Amino acid sequence: MKVLVIEDNLELLQDIKSFLEEEGNICEIAPTYKSAMGKIGFFPYDILVVDITLPDGNGLDIIREVKKENIDIGIIIISAKNSVGDKIHGLEIGADDYLTKPFYLAELNARIKALYRRKAYQGSREIYFNEIKIKPDSYEIFINDKPMNLTKKEFDIIHFFVVNKHRLLTKEAIAEHLWGDHIEMADSYKFIYTHLANLRKKIGELGGKNYIQSIYSVGYKFTDQEWT
Amino acid sequence: MDLIRKTNTSYLIFLAFLMPIMIGADYFLIQYLFNSEVEETLLHEEERIQYHLAKDGDLPISNYLHEVTPIDKGFELNPKFKDTLFFEAYTDKNIPYRLYSFSSSIDQKPVKITLRHMLPEIEELIWFFFIATFAILLLLVIGLYLIHQEIYRSTWHPFFKNLSMLKQYDFSKMESTQLNSSGIREFEEINQVIITLMEQVRKDFQNLKEFNENISHEIQTPLAIIRNKVVHLLESKNLNKNELRQVESIYQETNKLSKIGKALTLISRIENQEFKRLDRVDVSTLVENILNNMEEIINFKNLDISTELQPMTIECDHILADILFTNLINNAIQHNKEGGWIKIRLSTDTFEITNCGDVSEVKPDKLFDRFQKGSSSKDSLGLGLAINQKICEIYEFTLNYESKEEIHTFSLRFKA
Known part of the structure; x- marks a missing residue:
């Protein structure tokens, strides 16, 4: 899939680019x-990742332009503003x-993949990882x-793992993916630990x-490659 | 005590002291005047009598004449005044008189002539003056009271209007306030001082808020970069144990910083009234959804949850409602014991959540302050309740905490 990342911070841009390229995507930056x-x-492009605040304009205008041209393209906004408006x-x-x-980055990756799947396959596509479907x-x-007999959160964990296979997922990234970022979850790490043990067993x-x-x-x- | 009562009380106390003094002074003064008038009349009468005696040699008719007694020759009589009582048969009373005796001679015979003049009765005088003075003072009091009431109403009116304006003034709102002009110099001066002070405080508050916003906003991109780099480092296989521990700790602290930034941003956004929507939020459904979302954690900690939810709605931004109730429920889960319990009760005007847990080390009145946290959870930032407090502030909900040993209750009262 071809991704264009529009972000004014070059360091962040490079990080996103290399992460997405390691996932096998073609990633351009602006x-x-x-x-x-x-x-x-x-x-x-299949996917546009857009920062709202750019030095010479507004990311929202890019989205408007793109939608005016009626380009069928998936768009994800990234913003430091965290403003509901x-x-x-x-x-x-x-x-x-x-x-x-x-x-x-794992969260961005998961969102991009989910969006791409929705756009390109109308969501009907199954995800495979060896014997896992x-x-x-x-x-x-x-x-x-x-x-498998799973709760919603267990499903979310495996799904998140598989779309980020071979990647290090920190406990914090998993917790945020499962519960969102505005709550403080001291127990969640223990919870993740126990649940992963259960999932391994299942x-x-x-x-x-x-x-x-x-x-x-x-x-x-989540990997089938040896890591020492 | 308010101003009008204070001044009125002062007036009354002053009058209470003044009245006996005035009555006493009046009494003595009038008595003195009367006496001297009587004496003058008597002296005048003496002159008239002496004149007639010298001219005609006989005693003229006098209303004041009391008695004429012969005296020895050569006896020197100094004229003198004297007070006495005479029993008057016609009133059956003793009547006070002032007597004046002097010597003269009738037909070459020395005589003592005594004149008398009735004096007013003392008790009557006292009563008269008491009542008269009292009436005057009463009129004075009523007059002063009315005048003062009027002054209070008209002169102090702008003052009280400004006072109530200042009471309602909210620094978190941007606008500066305009005070009413009264045309009275002292009030104008104090208005000037207050406006200057307020402007200064408002500016400082504004700067502080902007600083807060900027810092929590601007650190997010650098933090994202640091975090990505650190994850990258952690993925490398070449780190030794010691390096690894350090990188790990950088990662965790970066995360904490980022969460603090996000929480503080949220607080300033609540303060800035960015959440303007008024949704009808169905609280019982919201609570059930949150509990569902936390189900795994609840089961994991083996918590027994009992709920008693009455259907009810509140009007607030649904995002803030979600944060508010999630924080409360999450709080009850985090500070719970393995195998503990949580009770949730929702009535039409109150949401109450009770949980068991260790005795809190944070004092209840500090609980809602920023960065206050029980030691049990080192990963907690201690910002959740501060956020809740802010949310409650803007919707005028009241959030209270009570604890009895190991039982903790948060009760949230919605606006009546």
Whole structure:
């Protein structure tokens, strides 16, 4: 998938770019309104990641322009403002999602993939990881075609893991993905720890492999590759 | 005591002292005047009598004549006044008289002539003056009271209007306030001072708020970068244990900083009244949704939850309602014991959440301050309740905390 990231902070831009490229995407970057408009005119992108405050313009104007051209393109707003007004306004003029800075790159990745799936396959596409099959629309997971019995949060954990496979997911990123970012969750890390143990067991019972690896004490990785 | 009562009381006390003094002074003064008038009349009468005696040699007719007694020759009589009582048969009373005796001679015979003049009765005088003075003073009091009431109403009116304006003044709102002009110099001066002070405080408040907003907003992008880099570092396999611990700790502190920034941004946005929507929020459904979202954590901690929810709605921004109730419920979960319990009760005007948990180390009155937290949760920022307090402030809800040993209750009363 082809992604254009419009963001005026070059460091952040580079981070996002390299993260998305490691995921196998083609990622272009634009640090200004002007360069962004130029690139959108030339190449067909699947996904646009737009910062609202740009040095020479407003990200919302880019969205308006794009929607005027009726380009069928997925749009995710990233903003440090965390303003409800901006969010509602952004979604009204045609953006698909809104992320507040600072966000976890894994979260951005998950949102981009979900959006892409909705756009390109009308959401009907299943996600596979070896013997694991995920049906995002019905919240079902199958291991070797046997359905897993899961709570909503357990589904969310595995889904989040699989779309960020081979990636380090910190406990904080997982907690924020599960519960949102405005609450303080001291117990959530313990909870994640226990639930991952349960999930390992559940996957194992259905003949699945143990893909969940602890990475030091900061987080986890869902991978079939060896990590030492 | 308010101003009008204070001044009126002072007046009354002053009059209470003044009245006996005035009555006493009046009494003595009048008595003195009367006496001297009587004496003057008697002296005048003596002159007239002496004149007639010298001219005609006989005693003229006098209303004041009391008695004439012969005296020895050569006896020197100094003229003198004297008070006495005479029994008057016609009134059956003793009547006070002032006597004046002097010597003269009738037909070459020395005589003592005594004149008399009735004096007014003392008791009557006292009563008369008492009543007269009292009536005058009473009129004075009523007059003063009315005048003062009027002054109070007209002169102090702008003062009280300004006072009530100042009471309602809210620094978090942007506008500066205009005080009413009264045309009285002292009031104008104090208005000037107050306006200057308020303007200064308002500016400081504004600066502080802007600083707060900017700092919590501007740190977010750098924090995002730091965090991404640190995750990147953690993914590298070349770190030794010691380096790893340090990177980990950088990561955690960065996260904390970012959460603080977000929470403070939220607080300033609530203060800035950015949440203007008034949604009808169905509280019982909201609470049930939050409990569902937390179900796994609740089960994980083995908490027993009992709810008693009456359907009711409040008017507020649904995002803030969500934050408010999530914070309260989350708080009850976080500060609970393994295998503990939570009771939630929602009536038409109150939401009450009770949980068991360790005795809080934070004093109840500090609980809603920023960065106050029980030691049990080092990951907690201690901003949740401060946010709740802010939310309650703008909707005029009251949030109270009570604890009895290991039982903690938060009760939220909605605006009546």
